[in-house]
Amino acid sequence: MLTLQALTLLYVLTSLRLNGNLITNGSEIINGKKVPDNQMLYMASVQSGNTHVCGGFLISKDFVVTAAHCSKPVVLGTHNLKKVDSKTMRYDVTQCKLVDFHNIVSGKDIMLLKLKKKAKLGKKVQLVKLPKTDMTMKANTECRVAGWGLTKTGGEAVDQLQMSNVSIVDPEECKKRLDGKLPNNVICAGGYKTKNGFCQGDSGGPLICQGVAIGVVSFNVGKNCDYPNWPNVYTDVSKYLPSIKKMLSSNQTVVG
Known part of the structure; x- marks a missing residue:
């Protein structure tokens, strides 16, 4: 893959760095498991x-x-x-x-x-359901991200859909970790203080919280998916x- x-x-990306780490499109599921055939x-x-x-x-x-x-x-x-x-x-x-x-x-x-x-x-x-109104998720809310792709830095891509549990990161903490360079209208979840998250290859996939697609996989920092290091960033659907x-x-x- x-x-x-x-x-x-x-x-554009090669000239945009945070704390010396290149921002890259999101993609693979890290520390995940196979999604049952009757889910997602x-x-x-x-x-x-x-x-x-x-x-x-x-x-x-x-x-x-x-x-x-x-x-x-x-x-x-x-x-x-x-x-x-x-x-x-x-x-x-x-x-x-x-x-x-x-x-x-x-x-x-x-x-x-x-x-x-x-x-x-x-x-x-x-x-899948979308949010009904503009919403703000509380920090540490447990959610789920899924996709196809690599399962570790430099690893092999997978053909079977994988999912991983991730928690919402406080936006101020996320902004701090990303050296203040955080776009508007985003959600941070996973990749920080956890081994779970996404990496290069799952861009566009959903962040699911309580059965609702609240986010779209957007980017992480660097090609290093050996978390925990930097929060993963999603577009806020709401x-x-x-x-x-x-x-x-x-x-x-x-x-x-």
């Missing part, structure tokens, strides 16, 4: 050339949420990327921007992908609810 180092961002059925694999590059999550029959730096066809309905039926599981998409996105360190790392054919909901494909609902209003109502 490919790590997520979008060529369009490299020239909203997960989407964003792919390029039949190879996983980003995560995503299904919020309606028409739309997948992912990171703004991800835009490819998606696969739904399987946790095992070795078992993909291209005729029934692969969906071409149209990119639908919610906000003007420049690079991951400036925030706004969220986008909708509109499926060119509606997803068929059933035993293998379900929707801050973009008006734009999401407006885009979906002519298609299908958001769950939640």
